[in-house]
Amino acid sequence: MKKIIALEIISGWDRNTIASKIAKDLPHGSYVNLGIGMPELVSQYIEGGREIVYHSENGLLGMGPPPQENEIDLDLINAGKKPVTILPGGSFCHHADSFSMIRGGHIDYCVLGAMEVSIKGDLANWSTGTGIPAVGGAMDLVAGSKHVFVMTQHLTKEGEPKLVKQCSLPLTGASVVSRIYSDYATLDITDKGFKVLELNENITLDYLQMVTDGNVYQ
Amino acid sequence: MKINKIMNEMSDLLSDVFDGATIMIGGFGEAGSPIELLHGLIDNGAKNLTIIANNAGNGRVGLGALIGQNQVKKVICSFARSAKGITFPELYAKGKIELEVVPQGTLAERIRAAGAGIPGFYTATGVGTPLAEGKEEKLFNGKKYILENALHADFAFVKADVADRYGNLTYNKTARNFNPIMCMAAKQSIVQVRNIIDPKDTDPEQVVTPGIFVNRIIKIENPIIESKAIAEGAVYP
Numbered sequence: 169m170k171k172i173i174a175l176e177i178i179s180g181w182d183r184n185t186i187a188s189k190i191a192k193d194l195p196h197g198s199y200v201n202l203g204i205g206m207p208e209l210v211s212q213y214i215e216g217g218r219e220i221v222y223h224s225e226n227g228l229l230g231m232g233p234p235p236q237e238n239e240i241d242l243d244l245i246n247a248g249k250k251p252v253t254i255l256p257g258g259s260f261c262h263h264a265d266s267f268s269m270i271r272g273g274h275i276d277y278c279v280l281g282a283m284e285v286s287i288k289g290d291l292a293n294w295s296t297g298t299g300i301p302a303v304g305g306a307m308d309l310v311a312g313s314k315h316v317f318v319m320t321q322h323l324t325k326e327g328e329p330k331l332v333k334q335c336s337l338p339l340t341g342a343s344v345v346s347r348i349y350s351d352y353a354t355l356d357i358t359d360k361g362f363k364v365l366e367l368n369e370n371i372t373l374d375y376l377q378m379v380t381d382g383n384v385y386q
Numbered sequence: 387m388k389i390n391k392i393m394n395e396m397s398d399l400l401s402d403v404f405d406g407a408t409i410m411i412g413g414f415g416e417a418g419s420p421i422e423l424l425h426g427l428i429d430n431g432a433k434n435l436t437i438i439a440n441n442a443g444n445g446r447v448g449l450g451a452l453i454g455q456n457q458v459k460k461v462i463c464s465f466a467r468s469a470k471g472i473t474f475p476e477l478y479a480k481g482k483i484e485l486e487v488v489p490q491g492t493l494a495e496r497i498r499a500a501g502a503g504i505p506g507f508y509t510a511t512g513v514g515t516p517l518a519e520g521k522e523e524k525l526f527n528g529k530k531y532i533l534e535n536a537l538h539a540d541f542a543f544v545k546a547d548v549a550d551r552y553g554n555l556t557y558n559k560t561a562r563n564f565n566p567i568m569c570m571a572a573k574q575s576i577v578q579v580r581n582i583i584d585p586k587d588t589d590p591e592q593v594v595t596p597g598i599f600v601n602r603i604i605k606i607e608n609p610i611i612e613s614k615a616i617a618e619g620a621v622y623p
Contacts, residue, residue, distance in 0.1 A: 224560075225490065225491075226414045226417070226560050226563050227414075227560050227562050227563050228559075228560050241559065242416060242417060242611060242613065243417050243418070243558040243559045243560060243561040244417075244559040244560055245414075245415065245417050245560055249414070249415035249416075249417075254559070260557075260559055260560060260562055261562070262494075262562050262563065262564070262565070262566040262567055262594070263414075263440075263490075263493075263494035263497075263563050263564045263567060264494040264495055264497070264498035264567045266494075267490065267491030267494045267495065270491055271491050271495070271509065271510070271511060290514070295516075299467070300466050300467045300474075300475060300478055300485070301466075301485070301487045302464070302465040302466050302467035302487065303464055303465065303487055303488075303489050303490070303517070304464050304465045304489075304490050305464070305489065305490040305491060306489075307489040307491075307492075307511045307512050307515060307517065308489050308490060308491030308492065308511045311509070311510040311511040311512070311513065312491070312510065312511070338515065338516045339514055339515045339516070340515060341513070341514060341515065342513065342514030342515070343514075
């Protein structure tokens with residue numbers, strides 16, 4: 169793989185701004201699974217009277233925000249094993265039913281983080297190839313959700329592109345990602361490459377191309 | 387004579403758990419994790435166990451303690467990495483414990499399949515990844531799937547909320563997780579519950595696990611809260 173290192177790292181959108189962009193693209197009535205970490209921010213930015221139903225793969229449909237300190241119930245947790253709440257209209261189910269919601273194609277959108285995304289929509293986000301391998305539900309989510317959105321920094325901490333011609337890390341799924349929301353741009357996976365839907369105001373298309381390993385076009 | 391699956395002594399409950407047994411452990415993190423049954427298993431002393439669970443234990447209580455006692459030869463799970471994991475990472479780094487990583491939904495479905503008499507199934511999960519290596523591939527309507535086999539066990543260790551003497555179970559919120567399907571997949575399912583009620587008070591519409599899937603029940607009214615125990619530095623035994 170061609171290693172491109174950005175000489176100067178330009179700061180793009182912060183994570184809350186990226187989350188708000190994803191939130192705008194989730195239609196009213198969608199069933200959505202938000203990955204652990206950065207994607208959890210998305211739920212804070214649903215506006216315009218839309219109602220979204222959040223799924224947590226440990227058997228909770230209709231997940232609400234974190235509880236007040238005095239309302240914590242250690243039997244009511246999310247997939248990140250953090251205390252949450254359940255909203256009116258919510259339900260509990262066992263693991264096989266919960267993953268049938270995912271694997272059976274009932275979840276409309278999942279939003280996940282990424283280590284690498286390839287130009288074909290391959291996603292690597294579960295293993296660096298070292299340490300204890302742990303996959304959780306990531307492979308089920310990318311294989312079964314109708315739309316797989318990736319929320320990520322455009323570059324690694326070392327300034328290397330995360331959007332690449334071919335993933336070097338072990339895959340979570342092949343040709344599964346539909347859209348990438350990075351701090352530099354929102355991009356769709358297409359046959360011609362990464363199609364820019366929105367570009368950060370500080371970033372030129374030339375710069376975006378320089379820090380992306382694979383064709384970028386508008 | 388009346389059917390009664392309730393037992394009072396942990397040692398009786400676990401007396402036939404043998405060296406080399408395959409044991410499913412319910413729970414997702416600490417929610418629904420049968421800590422007291424796991425401690426009973428440490429007292430029982432069975433070795434060379436294969437454990438099927440979502441995680442590989444935290445601290446030195448429950449599953450973390452069982453692994454720390456060198457009673458486990460292999461763990462089949464989806465997520466063995468944990469901020470509070472001590473014993474599994476130690477043994478894994480020394481090559482003293484085996485790990486089979488299974489995607490969480492495939493793990494659940496393999497367990498469900500075992501309980502439903504389905505020997506294997508094709509799934510899209512894992513296709514094109516390292517976890518598909520060595521597995522049979524098949525095309526359905528032009529899309530690639532891999533073959534996964536049912537996952538059986540000799541015993542399931544399960545935590546539920548309420549039981550009656552027939553073994554009808556209800557759970558508490560997301561502590562349900564793997565517990566119902568593990569009851570279905572094991573030859574003997576052993577359940578700890580917070581409360582036992584008269585069958586007359588069991589609402590048939592609310593039963594989550596019907597009694598046919600349950601073999602033995604013990605009442606543990608105030609179970610150990612794993613995160614609290616770990617925060618207090620608890621070590622079992």
